[in-house]
Amino acid sequence: MQHRGQESAGIATYEGRMHVVKGMGLVHEVFNELNLRYLRGNVGIGHVRYSTEGASIEENAQPIYLYTPSHEIAVAHNGEIVNVAELREFLGSMGSGFTTRSDSEVIARLISYEVTKRGIIGGLKETVRRLRGSFSLAILIDNRLFAIRDPFGIRPLALGSIDGGYGVASESVAFDSLGGRFIRDVQPGEIVEITPEGFETHHVFRRKHVAHCMFEYVYFARADSVIDGRCVYEVRRNIGRILAREQPTDADFVVPVPDSGRAHAIGYSEESGIPYAEGLMKNRYVERTFILPSQESRVREITMKLNPVRSVVNGKRIVLVDDSIVRGNTMRKLIGMLREAGAREVHVRIGSPPIIAPCYLGIDMKTRDQFIASGRSVEEIARVLGADSLGYISIDGLVEAIGIPKEDLCLGCLTGEYPVKIEGERIRHQCDLEEF
Ligand code: SF4
Incomplete structure (x- = not known):
């Protein structure tokens, strides 16, 4: 799942005792023949890190490992x-x-505390009761493997089988890539124990509503994943189609910002009848810029990552389609590059409504003043970006494209109302939980 985090990587396995290897960098930079040989056992967890809380340094690499008098514990956490x-x-x-x-260390220490006090299942249930926020967890307690998804199902977690064994991964595509079979999503509030024979489940909360993160569908997840019954690629294409209906424009070509805007642009082209063209070429050896930890590293990488195709854009009116605008730096730079390459007009169309509020639940969008849409009208944003026109999909349009009821989605960064209680922010009360 390298697309979900590029800062550090780690694996913990168990055979008689826990074996842990982790370090800074991409998976292929951290692991080699030698240290993989050290990871013995037939049960294990792995992690790639994208930091939202805690710095991008080696000490924060996961899995978090704890040695306690009664157990060895390793935890891999996605969320916040x-x-x-x-x-x-x-x-x-x-x-x-x-x-x-x-x-994530707080989660690991809470598990250790509760498991010592109440036993493994009782301790994990109490941990779920006490945590507030988003958490998809893979946990190794000695040789026992558990997966937990927070009661709102904010981040995805998929259950599957590979080579006669079972496993979990953030996204279903992991099982496709490994020649396995995706079985189902881990349900919100579910604790799954994975055993050699299959899996057993326990629930902590009964839910009236869940709150799946809309941004997984818009940008974060891989397009070929299926999350909570929705194929991410199809959602993105639907977004493009609805965007074309809501924000039509006259142009010669629909050009995607690769790769994240591609499916949205295909949908826009299909609905509008404007031909699709690859007007920006991507250097595939540069990683995802949105999830790089610093502003400086993101800006530097954009020009290395994308380059206009002059023969496509020169003298043409372009509809430039991307999944979202957060800070606006990438978009401003791209519009400048397209104009330098001769584009006559650049009309920008965006597959998510304006992002105006922080995410506290696992996506690194933290302060209101970093958002280009914060306190600006759409016309003002277009001016700042240097676009001839700008159009966003509406919230209702996005909900329709995802195909999950509004009450079951987190739309916090679009509305400023969150599914969990956050100091100083408004809460959506339909997301209260009832205990089993
Ligand atoms: S606030 Fe936005 S990015 Fe964060 S979980 Fe909710 S929808 Fe996703």
Whole structure:
């Protein structure tokens, strides 16, 4: 799942005792023949890191490993915990020491505390009760493997089989790539124990509504994944079609921002009848710029990553389609590059509504003033970007494209209303939980 994180990578396995290898960099930079040989056992978890809480440094690489008097524990976490300060204080008062600032270490120490107190299943259930935020977890407690998805199902988690064994991964595409079979999504609030024979499940909360992150469909997940019954590629194509109906324009070509805007652009082209053309070429050896940790590294990589195809854009009116605009730096730069390559007009169409509020639940969009849409009208944003026109899909259009009811999606960064209680922010009350 390298597209979900590029800062560090790690694996923990168990055979008699826990074996852990982790380090900074991409998977192929961290692992080699030699250290893979050290990872013995027939059960294990792995992680690639994209940081939202805690710095991009080696100490924060996952899986987080804890040695306790009764168990060895390793935890891989995707998401972000909102009540981390309160939990850190509680665990500190119970004698836990912390070696990092990462919220994932707080989860690992909470699991250790609760499992010691209540046994493994009771302890994991209590952990789910106490955590607030988004968490898809893979947990190794000695040789027992567990997967947990938060009660709102904010981040995805897929269950599948490979080579006669079972596993979980952030996205279903992991099983396709490994020649396995995707079985189903881990349900919101479900604790799954994976055994050599299959899997057993436990639930902690009954839910009236869930809150799947809309941004997984718009940008984050791989297009060939299926999340909560929706194929991400089809959702993106639907977004493009609806965008063309809501924000039509006259142009010679629909040009995607590769790769993230491609399916949206295909949908826009199909619906509008304007021909699709690859007017920007991507250097496939440069990684995803949105998930790079610093602004400086993102801007530097954009010109290395994308280059206009002069013969396509010269003298033409272009509809440039992308999945979203967060800070606006990439888009401003691309419009400038297209104009330099001779584009006569550049009309920008965006497959998500304006992002105006922070994400506290696992996507690195933290402060309101970093958003180009914050406090600006669409016309003002178009001016700042240097576009001839700009159009976003509406919230209702996006919900229709995803095909999941509005009450079951997180739209926090679009509306400023969140499914969980966050200090200083508004909450959506339809997302209250009832305990089993
Ligand atoms: S706030 Fe936005 S990015 Fe964060 S989980 Fe909700 S929909 Fe996703």
